[in-house]
Amino acid sequence: MQWEHALTDYTHYLRIERGLSHNSIENYSYDIKKLILYVENHSISANPTTIDTDTVKTFIYSISKTINPRSQARLISGLRNFFDYLIFENYRTTNPLDLIESPKIGRKLPDTLSIKEIDALISAIDLTHPQGERNRAIIETLYSCGLRVSELTNLKLSDLFFEEDFIKVTGKGDKQRFVPISPLTKKYISLYIKAIRPHIPVIEEYRDILFLNRRGKQLTRAMIFTIIKQLVEKAGLKKTVSPHTFRHSFATHLLENGADLRAIQMMLGHESITTTEIYMHVDRSHLSEVLHKFHPRK
Structure with missing residues (x-):
């Protein structure tokens, strides 16, 4: 299964089955595209059904240098949901993010105006x-x-x-x-x-x-x-x-x-x-x- 095929199927699922908005789907897709770009740039011969935890860990470590903990947690959550979908569709049997923990972040209180x-x-x-x-x-x-x-x-x-x-x-x-x-x-x-x-x-x-x-x-x-x-x-x-x-x-x-x-x-x-x-x-x-x-x- 190719990355583009998996991403297309997933976005259809988010729109039709989960009823998410265009903006939400774009956000989910953006994180997955980051992983795809990493795999391609590093000539890693892994597709959505074969990529392992170590590869995903290395990707997250590399990108964590440029994003804050909150964005990192969102990235991990988005990827976990993507691979859960692949398991649901019987493309995979395990989720490579199961053993990857999100960074601990405090609950951010919203900014307000008087x-x-x-x-x-x-x-x-x-x-x-x-x-x-x-x-x-x-x-x-x-x-x-x-x-x-x-x-x-x-x-x-x-x-x-x-x-x-x-x-x-x-x-x-x-x-x-x-x-x-x-x-x-x-x-x-x-x-x-x-x-x-x-x-x-x-x-x-x-x-x-x-x-x-x-x-x-x-x-x-x-x-x-x-x-x-x-x-x-x-x-x-x-x-x-x-x-x-x-x-x-x-x-x-x-x-x-x-x-x-x-x-x-x-x-x-x-x-x-x-x-x-x-x-x-x-x-x-x-x-x-x-x-x-x-x-x-x-």
């Missing part, structure tokens, strides 16, 4: 520029709805249910959920739709996409990162801010103000409550306040 910092970013937007109204609506939507960047770029006009105060979001694995939307965010999105969007030469295939670039195409993930980076510099913030920072801030601020963890899970689109529970570690003072307020033994 409300004051979010206001500073929004204030830094130049509303005299044609993209100003759009960018303000983008930041407000990221923060007020807790969206992933891919969920934001894929948001459609037909996903807006403003009369019901909800938007329909398509998340990982094409799973859909309804997320509440605030009056302020509705206001900024509506301003963009009415004042800016009519002047954009929209390309037909993107006609239902909400946020467009000036050429009428769907915004890319990279463009959202660039917009945020420029606003951070303009606002003078000394933090590393990404689209995901707004999602973390959304969840943290909800929890700090007394929101139920289960409700936060549903709005974020987390499949497991354990993923959402990381926010319980962000503000321990809030947990103490909850205990003193609600526990009968005060």
Whole structure:
């Protein structure tokens, strides 16, 4: 069995059987391609069914010099899943990563922005520029709805249910959920739709996409990162801010103000409550306040 054949079969499995998104499949494939490149560059005569633990160990050791422990752990996990699939399909009987341990890493707490910092970013937007109204609506939507960047770029006009105060979001694995939307965010999105969007030469295939670039195409993930980076510099913030920072801030601020963890899970689109529970570690003072307020033994 050749590497390309095995990788193609695996990506089909991830898409069809596991229902993973395009971005998730790309991430899984990227790690496997690293191993393939290593085998080819070192003229190793091993295919997916014959590669052994020692070869994989040597590969991981070589790449560990250029990546951090968290990335190394993700790499090992991704390769382990790949070889588990080959075992499941009877291409192999053993997993070469069974005896390889992942590096010990601490649980990374999400970075967040304060409300004051979010206001500073929004204030830094130049509303005299044609993209100003759009960018303000983008930041407000990221923060007020807790969206992933891919969920934001894929948001459609037909996903807006403003009369019901909800938007329909398509998340990982094409799973859909309804997320509440605030009056302020509705206001900024509506301003963009009415004042800016009519002047954009929209390309037909993107006609239902909400946020467009000036050429009428769907915004890319990279463009959202660039917009945020420029606003951070303009606002003078000394933090590393990404689209995901707004999602973390959304969840943290909800929890700090007394929101139920289960409700936060549903709005974020987390499949497991354990993923959402990381926010319980962000503000321990809030947990103490909850205990003193609600526990009968005060």
